[in-house]
Amino acid sequence: MKAKVRRRYLALKIDSSEKFDSKEFMEAVWNTLLRLFGEYGASKAGLTLIDYDVEKGLAVIRAAHTEVEKVRAAIASITEINAKPVAVHVLTISGTLKTLRRKLRTTA
Protein backbone atom coordinates (compact mmCIF):
# COMPACT_ATOMS: atom_id res chain seq x y z
CA MET A 1 0.00 0.00 0.00
CA LYS A 2 1.31 3.44 -0.89
CA ALA A 3 2.25 5.59 2.10
CA LYS A 4 0.23 8.77 2.64
CA VAL A 5 1.98 11.87 1.34
CA ARG A 6 2.87 14.09 4.29
CA ARG A 7 3.20 17.80 3.66
CA ARG A 8 4.45 20.85 5.41
CA TYR A 9 3.17 24.40 5.06
CA LEU A 10 5.74 27.18 5.26
CA ALA A 11 4.87 30.81 5.96
CA LEU A 12 7.44 33.09 4.32
CA LYS A 13 8.22 36.77 4.70
CA ILE A 14 9.77 38.71 1.85
CA ASP A 15 12.20 41.23 3.31
CA SER A 16 12.38 44.07 0.78
CA SER A 17 11.16 47.59 0.19
CA GLU A 18 9.93 46.52 -3.26
CA LYS A 19 6.73 44.61 -4.04
CA PHE A 20 6.66 41.50 -6.19
CA ASP A 21 3.76 39.54 -7.62
CA SER A 22 3.30 35.86 -6.86
CA LYS A 23 4.65 34.77 -10.25
CA GLU A 24 7.93 36.64 -9.77
CA PHE A 25 8.27 35.26 -6.25
CA MET A 26 7.64 31.64 -7.19
CA GLU A 27 9.99 31.94 -10.16
CA ALA A 28 12.75 33.01 -7.77
CA VAL A 29 11.99 30.08 -5.42
CA TRP A 30 11.95 27.54 -8.26
CA ASN A 31 15.11 28.94 -9.84
CA THR A 32 17.04 28.75 -6.56
CA LEU A 33 15.77 25.26 -5.83
CA LEU A 34 16.71 24.17 -9.35
CA ARG A 35 20.18 25.73 -9.11
CA LEU A 36 20.90 24.11 -5.75
CA PHE A 37 19.40 20.64 -6.14
CA GLY A 38 18.84 20.18 -9.87
CA GLU A 39 15.70 19.03 -11.68
CA TYR A 40 15.57 15.72 -9.80
CA GLY A 41 15.81 17.38 -6.37
CA ALA A 42 13.32 20.10 -7.30
CA SER A 43 10.83 17.51 -8.54
CA LYS A 44 10.81 15.84 -5.13
CA ALA A 45 10.09 19.09 -3.26
CA GLY A 46 6.44 19.20 -4.36
CA LEU A 47 6.34 22.99 -4.11
CA THR A 48 2.97 24.73 -4.44
CA LEU A 49 2.01 28.31 -3.69
CA ILE A 50 -1.00 28.31 -1.38
CA ASP A 51 -1.42 31.95 -0.46
CA TYR A 52 0.28 35.23 -1.33
CA ASP A 53 -0.14 38.72 0.07
CA VAL A 54 1.63 41.32 -2.07
CA GLU A 55 1.07 44.18 0.36
CA LYS A 56 2.41 42.41 3.45
CA GLY A 57 5.06 40.46 1.52
CA LEU A 58 3.77 37.21 3.00
CA ALA A 59 3.57 33.87 1.22
CA VAL A 60 2.42 30.40 2.20
CA ILE A 61 3.88 27.49 0.27
CA ARG A 62 3.48 23.75 0.57
CA ALA A 63 6.33 21.25 0.36
CA ALA A 64 6.88 17.53 0.89
CA HIS A 65 7.76 16.95 4.56
CA THR A 66 10.97 15.05 3.68
CA GLU A 67 12.27 17.99 1.65
CA VAL A 68 11.62 20.80 4.12
CA GLU A 69 15.31 21.35 4.93
CA LYS A 70 16.18 21.56 1.22
CA VAL A 71 13.38 24.05 0.62
CA ARG A 72 14.55 26.06 3.64
CA ALA A 73 18.12 26.12 2.27
CA ALA A 74 16.85 27.18 -1.15
CA ILE A 75 14.73 29.95 0.35
CA ALA A 76 17.68 31.17 2.43
CA SER A 77 19.74 31.33 -0.79
CA ILE A 78 17.40 33.82 -2.46
CA THR A 79 19.19 37.16 -2.70
CA GLU A 80 17.23 38.86 -5.47
CA ILE A 81 13.88 38.83 -7.22
CA ASN A 82 13.69 40.53 -10.60
CA ALA A 83 17.24 41.84 -10.07
CA LYS A 84 16.15 43.64 -6.88
CA PRO A 85 17.88 42.68 -3.61
CA VAL A 86 15.72 40.72 -1.15
CA ALA A 87 15.95 38.24 1.68
CA VAL A 88 13.23 35.69 2.32
CA HIS A 89 12.73 34.29 5.82
CA VAL A 90 10.71 31.32 7.01
CA LEU A 91 8.31 32.62 9.67
CA THR A 92 6.88 29.29 10.74
CA ILE A 93 6.27 25.74 9.55
CA SER A 94 3.30 23.55 10.22
CA GLY A 95 1.66 20.32 9.16
CA THR A 96 -1.75 21.86 8.52
CA LEU A 97 -2.89 25.20 7.21
CA LYS A 98 -5.13 25.67 10.24
CA THR A 99 -2.21 25.40 12.68
CA LEU A 100 0.00 27.53 10.46
CA ARG A 101 -2.54 30.36 10.51
CA ARG A 102 -2.97 30.01 14.27
CA LYS A 103 0.81 30.19 14.77
CA LEU A 104 1.00 33.24 12.49
CA ARG A 105 -1.73 34.97 14.50
CA THR A 106 0.07 34.32 17.80
CA THR A 107 3.48 35.49 16.51
CA ALA A 108 2.04 38.63 14.83
Next chain:
Amino acid sequence: MKRRFADLHLQPNLDNLEQTRAMIMKASKLGYSLVAVPLPTVSTENFAQKLRATCHEAKVDFASRLDLKPKTAKELLHQLRRFRRKVEIIAVICDSKAVARQAAKDHRVDILNFPTVDPRRRFFDKAEAELASNSLAALEIDVKPLITLKGPAKIRFISTLRREAAIAKDFHVPIVVSSGATSELFMRKPLEMAALASLFDLDKPTALNAVSKTPLTIVKRNREKLSPNFIAPGIRLVRKGSDCP
Protein backbone atom coordinates in the same frame (compact mmCIF):
# COMPACT_ATOMS: atom_id res chain seq x y z
CA MET B 1 15.11 24.36 27.67
CA LYS B 2 14.84 26.62 24.64
CA ARG B 3 17.92 26.63 22.45
CA ARG B 4 19.84 29.91 22.29
CA PHE B 5 21.51 31.01 19.07
CA ALA B 6 24.58 33.10 18.35
CA ASP B 7 26.01 34.83 15.30
CA LEU B 8 29.68 35.49 15.96
CA HIS B 9 30.46 37.27 12.72
CA LEU B 10 28.36 40.30 11.91
CA GLN B 11 30.42 42.67 9.81
CA PRO B 12 28.73 46.06 9.69
CA ASN B 13 30.66 49.16 8.73
CA LEU B 14 31.37 50.44 12.25
CA ASP B 15 31.64 54.03 10.99
CA ASN B 16 28.03 53.77 9.87
CA LEU B 17 26.19 53.78 13.19
CA GLU B 18 22.77 53.54 11.57
CA GLN B 19 23.67 50.36 9.69
CA THR B 20 25.35 48.80 12.72
CA ARG B 21 22.29 49.48 14.85
CA ALA B 22 19.94 48.14 12.16
CA MET B 23 21.94 44.92 11.88
CA ILE B 24 21.96 44.33 15.62
CA MET B 25 18.20 44.98 15.80
CA LYS B 26 17.71 42.59 12.91
CA ALA B 27 19.77 39.90 14.67
CA SER B 28 17.51 40.21 17.69
CA LYS B 29 14.42 40.01 15.47
CA LEU B 30 15.75 36.92 13.70
CA GLY B 31 16.08 35.09 17.02
CA TYR B 32 19.73 35.45 18.04
CA SER B 33 20.51 35.88 21.70
CA LEU B 34 24.19 36.68 21.23
CA VAL B 35 26.08 38.53 18.52
CA ALA B 36 29.74 39.37 18.01
CA VAL B 37 31.12 42.13 15.84
CA PRO B 38 34.82 42.33 14.88
CA LEU B 39 36.27 45.44 16.47
CA PRO B 40 39.12 47.57 15.16
CA THR B 41 42.47 47.20 16.93
CA VAL B 42 42.50 50.91 17.80
CA SER B 43 40.06 52.26 20.42
CA THR B 44 38.67 48.74 20.82
CA GLU B 45 37.04 49.39 24.18
CA ASN B 46 35.36 52.54 22.88
CA PHE B 47 33.65 50.69 20.03
CA ALA B 48 32.83 47.77 22.33
CA GLN B 49 31.03 50.06 24.76
CA LYS B 50 28.93 51.65 22.00
CA LEU B 51 28.00 48.25 20.58
CA ARG B 52 27.24 46.87 24.03
CA ALA B 53 24.78 49.75 24.58
CA THR B 54 23.10 49.10 21.22
CA CYS B 55 22.88 45.38 21.97
CA HIS B 56 21.40 46.09 25.38
CA GLU B 57 18.73 48.17 23.68
CA ALA B 58 18.06 45.34 21.20
CA LYS B 59 18.00 42.81 24.08
CA VAL B 60 20.84 40.69 22.70
CA ASP B 61 24.06 39.75 24.40
CA PHE B 62 27.24 41.22 22.89
CA ALA B 63 30.63 39.55 22.70
CA SER B 64 33.69 41.57 21.74
CA ARG B 65 35.68 40.03 18.93
CA LEU B 66 38.96 40.85 17.26
CA ASP B 67 39.92 39.59 13.81
CA LEU B 68 43.70 39.31 13.59
CA LYS B 69 45.15 39.42 10.09
CA PRO B 70 48.88 38.87 10.60
CA LYS B 71 51.22 38.43 7.66
CA THR B 72 53.62 36.12 9.51
CA ALA B 73 53.46 33.64 12.38
CA LYS B 74 55.71 35.93 14.43
CA GLU B 75 53.34 38.85 13.94
CA LEU B 76 50.46 36.62 15.08
CA LEU B 77 52.26 35.78 18.34
CA HIS B 78 52.93 39.46 18.94
CA GLN B 79 49.28 40.38 18.33
CA LEU B 80 48.04 37.55 20.57
CA ARG B 81 50.23 38.77 23.43
CA ARG B 82 48.89 42.28 22.92
CA PHE B 83 45.16 41.62 22.52
CA ARG B 84 44.24 38.30 24.12
CA ARG B 85 43.15 39.72 27.46
CA LYS B 86 41.27 42.64 25.90
CA VAL B 87 38.48 40.85 24.00
CA GLU B 88 36.23 37.84 24.44
CA ILE B 89 36.83 36.22 21.06
CA ILE B 90 40.03 36.11 19.06
CA ALA B 91 39.65 35.06 15.44
CA VAL B 92 42.55 34.66 13.07
CA ILE B 93 42.02 35.40 9.40
CA CYS B 94 44.32 32.83 7.82
CA ASP B 95 45.76 34.29 4.64
CA SER B 96 48.89 32.15 4.60
CA LYS B 97 49.75 28.60 5.53
CA ALA B 98 52.32 29.63 8.15
CA VAL B 99 49.78 31.83 9.93
CA ALA B 100 47.12 29.12 9.70
CA ARG B 101 49.42 26.52 11.26
CA GLN B 102 50.52 28.83 14.07
CA ALA B 103 46.92 29.86 14.77
CA ALA B 104 45.76 26.23 14.86
CA LYS B 105 48.27 25.22 17.49
CA ASP B 106 47.95 28.27 19.73
CA HIS B 107 45.43 27.75 22.55
CA ARG B 108 44.80 31.52 22.73
CA VAL B 109 43.06 31.42 19.35
CA ASP B 110 39.31 30.73 19.43
CA ILE B 111 38.38 30.82 15.77
CA LEU B 112 40.11 30.01 12.50
CA ASN B 113 38.61 31.86 9.57
CA PHE B 114 39.56 31.30 5.95
CA PRO B 115 38.26 34.34 4.08
CA THR B 116 38.91 33.31 0.50
CA VAL B 117 36.69 31.07 -1.63
CA ASP B 118 39.67 29.87 -3.67
CA PRO B 119 40.21 26.21 -2.59
CA ARG B 120 44.01 26.56 -3.02
CA ARG B 121 44.14 29.44 -0.54
CA ARG B 122 42.11 27.69 2.16
CA PHE B 123 44.55 25.85 4.34
CA PHE B 124 42.21 23.71 6.43
CA ASP B 125 43.64 20.27 5.69
CA LYS B 126 44.30 17.22 7.88
CA ALA B 127 47.53 18.68 9.34
CA GLU B 128 45.74 21.91 10.25
CA ALA B 129 42.84 19.98 11.77
CA GLU B 130 45.16 17.83 13.86
CA LEU B 131 46.83 20.93 15.29
CA ALA B 132 43.46 22.58 15.92
CA SER B 133 42.10 19.48 17.65
CA ASN B 134 44.89 19.70 20.24
CA SER B 135 44.16 23.36 20.96
CA LEU B 136 40.75 24.98 21.44
CA ALA B 137 40.36 26.56 18.01
CA ALA B 138 37.12 26.16 16.07
CA LEU B 139 36.66 26.37 12.32
CA GLU B 140 34.40 29.24 11.31
CA ILE B 141 32.35 29.00 8.15
CA ASP B 142 30.68 32.16 6.88
CA VAL B 143 27.47 31.61 4.91
CA LYS B 144 27.67 34.91 3.02
CA PRO B 145 29.70 33.50 0.10
CA LEU B 146 27.32 30.55 0.05
CA ILE B 147 24.38 32.83 -0.73
CA THR B 148 26.16 35.36 -2.92
CA LEU B 149 28.21 33.12 -5.20
CA LYS B 150 26.66 31.69 -8.32
CA GLY B 151 27.51 29.06 -10.89
CA PRO B 152 30.79 27.10 -10.94
CA ALA B 153 32.34 29.25 -8.18
CA LYS B 154 29.52 28.25 -5.82
CA ILE B 155 29.83 24.59 -6.79
CA ARG B 156 33.57 24.66 -6.05
CA PHE B 157 32.99 26.48 -2.78
CA ILE B 158 30.37 23.99 -1.54
CA SER B 159 32.69 21.15 -2.49
CA THR B 160 35.56 22.74 -0.54
CA LEU B 161 33.34 23.30 2.49
CA ARG B 162 32.17 19.68 2.34
CA ARG B 163 35.78 18.49 2.43
CA GLU B 164 36.67 20.86 5.29
CA ALA B 165 33.59 19.89 7.32
CA ALA B 166 34.42 16.19 6.92
CA ILE B 167 38.04 16.77 8.06
CA ALA B 168 36.83 18.84 11.03
CA LYS B 169 34.43 16.05 12.02
CA ASP B 170 37.17 13.38 11.75
CA PHE B 171 39.52 15.36 13.98
CA HIS B 172 36.80 16.60 16.39
CA VAL B 173 37.39 20.25 15.54
CA PRO B 174 34.26 22.25 16.45
CA ILE B 175 32.56 24.11 13.61
CA VAL B 176 30.98 27.54 14.01
CA VAL B 177 28.58 28.68 11.31
CA SER B 178 28.34 32.48 11.15
CA SER B 179 26.64 34.85 8.77
CA GLY B 180 29.62 37.03 7.82
CA ALA B 181 26.91 39.53 6.86
CA THR B 182 27.92 43.01 5.74
CA SER B 183 24.33 44.18 5.43
CA GLU B 184 20.89 43.23 6.72
CA LEU B 185 20.00 41.44 3.49
CA PHE B 186 22.70 38.83 4.07
CA MET B 187 21.45 37.94 7.55
CA ARG B 188 19.54 34.71 7.96
CA LYS B 189 17.60 33.05 10.78
CA PRO B 190 19.51 30.43 12.82
CA LEU B 191 17.48 27.53 11.39
CA GLU B 192 18.09 28.85 7.88
CA MET B 193 21.82 28.93 8.62
CA ALA B 194 21.59 25.32 9.80
CA ALA B 195 19.71 24.41 6.61
CA LEU B 196 22.44 26.08 4.54
CA ALA B 197 25.01 24.05 6.48
CA SER B 198 23.29 20.91 5.26
CA LEU B 199 24.55 21.86 1.78
CA PHE B 200 28.03 20.84 2.90
CA ASP B 201 26.75 17.67 4.55
CA LEU B 202 26.59 18.75 8.17
CA ASP B 203 23.96 16.61 9.88
CA LYS B 204 21.14 18.48 11.60
CA PRO B 205 22.35 18.20 15.24
CA THR B 206 25.89 19.32 14.26
CA ALA B 207 24.51 22.18 12.15
CA LEU B 208 22.30 23.35 15.01
CA ASN B 209 25.21 23.15 17.45
CA ALA B 210 27.30 25.19 15.01
CA VAL B 211 24.91 28.13 15.43
CA SER B 212 24.14 27.65 19.10
CA LYS B 213 26.11 25.42 21.46
CA THR B 214 29.60 25.78 19.96
CA PRO B 215 29.71 29.61 19.70
CA LEU B 216 28.03 30.00 23.09
CA THR B 217 30.59 27.65 24.67
CA ILE B 218 33.47 29.70 23.24
CA VAL B 219 32.07 32.92 24.69
CA LYS B 220 31.27 31.32 28.08
CA ARG B 221 34.76 29.81 28.36
CA ASN B 222 36.46 33.11 27.55
CA ARG B 223 34.25 35.13 29.87
CA GLU B 224 35.25 32.79 32.68
CA LYS B 225 38.91 33.23 31.76
CA LEU B 226 38.61 37.02 31.64
CA SER B 227 36.82 37.12 34.98
CA PRO B 228 39.00 38.47 37.86
CA ASN B 229 38.17 35.30 39.85
CA PHE B 230 39.74 32.98 37.26
CA ILE B 231 43.02 31.40 38.28
CA ALA B 232 43.47 28.41 35.97
CA PRO B 233 41.14 26.07 34.07
CA GLY B 234 39.02 24.44 36.79
CA ILE B 235 40.31 26.75 39.54
CA ARG B 236 38.27 29.79 40.50
CA LEU B 237 38.57 32.22 43.39
CA VAL B 238 35.45 31.92 45.54
CA ARG B 239 36.48 33.79 48.70
CA LYS B 240 39.19 36.29 49.48
CA GLY B 241 40.59 38.06 52.57
CA SER B 242 37.98 38.64 55.28
CA ASP B 243 35.48 36.38 53.41
CA CYS B 244 37.58 33.34 54.39
CA PRO B 245 36.53 31.62 57.61
